[in-house]
Amino acid sequence: MxxxxxxxxxxxxxxxxxxxxxxxxxxxxxxxxxxxxxxxxxxxxxxxxxxxxxxxxxxxxxxxxxxxxxxxxxxxxxxxxxxxxxPSIHALCELVCDSLARRHQDAWAQVAQEVGA
Amino acid sequence: MxxxxxxxxxxxxxxxxxxxxxxxxxxxxxxxxxxxxxxxxxxxxxxxxxxxxxxxxxxxxxxxxxxxxxxxxxxxxxxxxxxxxxPSIHALCELVCDSLARRHQDAWAQVAQEVGA
DNA sequence: TGGCAATATCCCCATGTGGTGATATTCCTA
DNA sequence: TAGGAATATCACCACATGGGGATATTGCCA
The missing domain is CATH 1.10.10.10 (Winged helix-like DNA-binding domain superfamily/Winged helix DNA-binding domain)
Incomplete structure (x- = not known):
């Protein structure tokens, strides 16, 4: 331990x-x-x-x-x-927000690709 | 709303x-x-x-x-x-760890100051 | 000092959830 | 194809916790 x-x-x-x-x-x-x-x-x-x-x-x-x-x-x-x-709270929330935004963006891109194909 | x-x-x-x-x-x-x-x-x-x-x-x-x-x-x-x-997970955990480490360090410093005073 | 306003605390309830044991599912192999 | 191993799922319990109403506490002011 x-x-x-x-x-x-x-x-x-x-x-x-x-x-x-x-x-x-x-x-x-x-x-x-x-x-x-x-x-x-x-x-x-x-x-x-x-x-x-x-x-x-x-x-x-x-x-x-x-x-x-x-x-x-x-x-x-x-x-x-x-x-x-x-003070790290700002960076923490920004990191999570960016990650979620990118995830949603990726999800949208995938949906668009599936619809287009 | x-x-x-x-x-x-x-x-x-x-x-x-x-x-x-x-x-x-x-x-x-x-x-x-x-x-x-x-x-x-x-x-x-x-x-x-x-x-x-x-x-x-x-x-x-x-x-x-x-x-x-x-x-x-x-x-x-x-x-x-x-x-x-x-990939943001690494940065998130590092931020929290650093913040907690600093907090503990500050707590120690305060204890030392109180004891010394 | 009495009363009011801001805040904290207490009690209670409904819900969410981490954990476990049992069971189902899936895949490999003999 | 039968058996076994790895993983996922289910039912269930114990507990933590977010939320609200009522109440206590504290400090200001007339």
């Missing part, structure tokens, strides 16, 4: 940590919250209004993202301002 | 697709299978032995990853060879 010997083989614990990070991003509501935060710091109220979910759910999902280190929270009086804490 | 006017705002459907892609990577067993496949094409038998899960579960998880476009399958007689179909 000593993991460090091989060059890039991760232990089960490390795989679990990576999985939890991915799981934090594996929900449309949380992605919508993150997308809103791409434009800058926002309060819980503004976020739950923009995303269209309940205040309770927005607070819960934001807390989950903050617990995973994806977001950071700042208190200012009654307001709680959330912001993106992990 | 039509929100496509802004430049980089994704629709709910698009967010769902991105979420499903992330969800495919949000499991330690599936990540272990992918990690094994980083070294090249493998059969289901070799993968379930290397990862340490049951044959049924390995087959199910591999099928799920293939359905999401992450993996591709090739039949050769009785054997089913799986391989990584989406």
């Amino acid at each position: 000593s993991k460090g010997s091989k060059k890039s083989t991760l232990s089960l614990a490390a795989l679990g940590a990576v999985a939890r990070r991915f799981r934090a991003l594996a929900d449309p509501t949380r992605l919508a919250l993150i997308q809103e935060l791409m434009q800058g710091e926002r309060t819980v109220g503004a976020l739950h209004a923009a995303v269209g979910t309940s205040q309770a759910n927005a607070s819960k999902q934001l807390a989950a993202l903050a617990a995973e280190g994806v977001l950071a929270r700042r208190r200012e009086g009654v307001y709680a301002y959330y912001r993106i804490a992990d | 039509s929100k496509g006017s802004k430049k980089s705002t994704l629709s709910l459907a698009a967010l769902g697709a991105v979420a499903r892609r992330f969800r495919a990577l949000a499991d330690p067993t599936r990540l272990a299978l992918i990690q094994e496949l980083m070294q090249g094409e493998r059969t289901v038998g070799a993968l379930h032995a290397a990862v340490g899960t049951s044959q049924a579960n390995a087959s199910k998880q591999l099928a799920a990853l293939a359905a999401e476009g992450v993996l591709a399958r090739r039949r050769e007689g009785v054997y089913a060879y799986y391989r990584i179909a989406d």
Whole structure:
């Protein structure tokens, strides 16, 4: 079980940590919250209004993202301002979006080819 | 509901697709299978032995990853060879690993600072 | 201090899903 | 063609989790 010997083989614990990070991003509501935060710091109220979910759910999902280190929270009086804490989030979402776009493009091309043939 | 006017705002459907892609990577067993496949094409038998899960579960998880476009399958007689179909997987995992490593490093630094103070 | 607004937490439910054992399917070979 | 090995599928269970309503907590202001 000593993991460090091989060059890039991760232990089960490390795989679990990576999985939890991915799981934090594996929900449309949380992605919508993150997308809103791409434009800058926002309060819980503004976020739950923009995303269209309940205040309770927005607070819960934001807390989950903050617990995973994806977001950071700042208190200012009654307001709680959330912001993106992990700069890699941008690159992650871009990578996935590009991959999905290419996949859809390929699917279209294949359909066109089949129809044309 | 039509929100496509802004430049980089994704629709709910698009967010769902991105979420499903992330969800495919949000499991330690599936990540272990992918990690094994980083070294090249493998059969289901070799993968379930290397990862340490049951044959049924390995087959199910591999099928799920293939359905999401992450993996591709090739039949050769009785054997089913799986391989990584989406090249962005490497970059995705590297990004997350680097981010987690930096986070742990920062946590250590903070502990050291608190102890030293 | 009383009241209101913003946020977090608690309880509950419905659904999704990882895992397993048993079974079906498919293909090779003797 | 019969048997066996590799893979996929099915039925099922246990559990995690997204979501909502109600409520608690906190801080501001009149």
